Amino acid sequence: MSSFSPIHIDNPDWIDLLVDWDRHYVSDENKMRLAIALSRENVLRGTGGPFGAAIFDTHFGTLVAVGVNSVVRLNNCTLHSEMVAIMMAQARLGCFTLREKNASTYELVTSCEPCAMCLGAILWSGVRRVVCGAYRDDARHLGFEEGPVFPESHAYLKARGVEIVYGVQRDAATAVLELYRLKGGLIYNG
């Protein structure tokens, strides 16, 4: 037996139907609307869990990359929406960190508070700001585990210069979690 074929990671085909790549996003609410729209479409199209994320250039409000939960579609437990967005952004910029790349800073907007894995990745990613929709407890209520995240985990990131904003459009984000439950969506890490 030899080594394996490369793993391919991509977003579903419908992404380009939903995303206007040329738009400028001027508020957390606008940015969050996109993240939630991604999470909703992922549920409606049956392409994954009820989570979406996007990375923006903080200064210009331009969209750099998006991600939707792809765990089941791509048989890969690491592919939470935040992870996909981070990978896509770094591939696009050709760098393993988004920290003050081209004199810009970057922010991650996610439809739900990040799990333990994603919180770690956020620290490594170099984004300077995180905007969250639904709370961790909203996802837990649905049966999704969030892993070893503690109040100190968030404090740890903040102490290293990562601003975290919570509960932006929480109701709209939580409605997508509820939609997933109603459709009998798989709780792949419960």
Next chain:
Amino acid sequence: MSSFSPIHIDNPDWIDLLVDWDRHYVSDENKMRLAIALSRENVLRGTGGPFGAAIFDTHFGTLVAVGVNSVVRLNNCTLHSEMVAIMMAQARLGCFTLREKNASTYELVTSCEPCAMCLGAILWSGVRRVVCGAYRDDARHLGFEEGPVFPESHAYLKARGVEIVYGVQRDAATAVLELYRLKGGLIYNG
């Protein structure tokens, strides 16, 4: 602008020169020797950070997948050796969890204690056992950050049935960290 090309994730070409895929591994020490050999070769070949990992079928001692740190090589901050090994194992088995797949259980052997991101991914991966070489403090001593990992983080995994073994061949694993330092290796998340 349209959506992006898929991201390709693979191990370096030299992997098949180092790894005997047909061998059975009968002890933690044997398994750790492979993880450390991967970490060392990654440094010597200049293909990444000083970290290697492998996933084994616990019952048969067969090798399922390996990973080496690929953060800089592939411009992707998420590609710690443990993450690559988990992705490769799940791609090979065609499933987003390794939990009691084909009535087998799986274990991850890593040349260094996992960071916050990898600890989270380990929980999602479905491996039931983790064997670590160097301690977190050994990596920190080199300048590598480990992120928001607390004693409760390990307790959290243990409470969910993930056994964690520490310090197997710590000296040999730490020697590779030292080798990386001597070669002036990049601390990509310092």
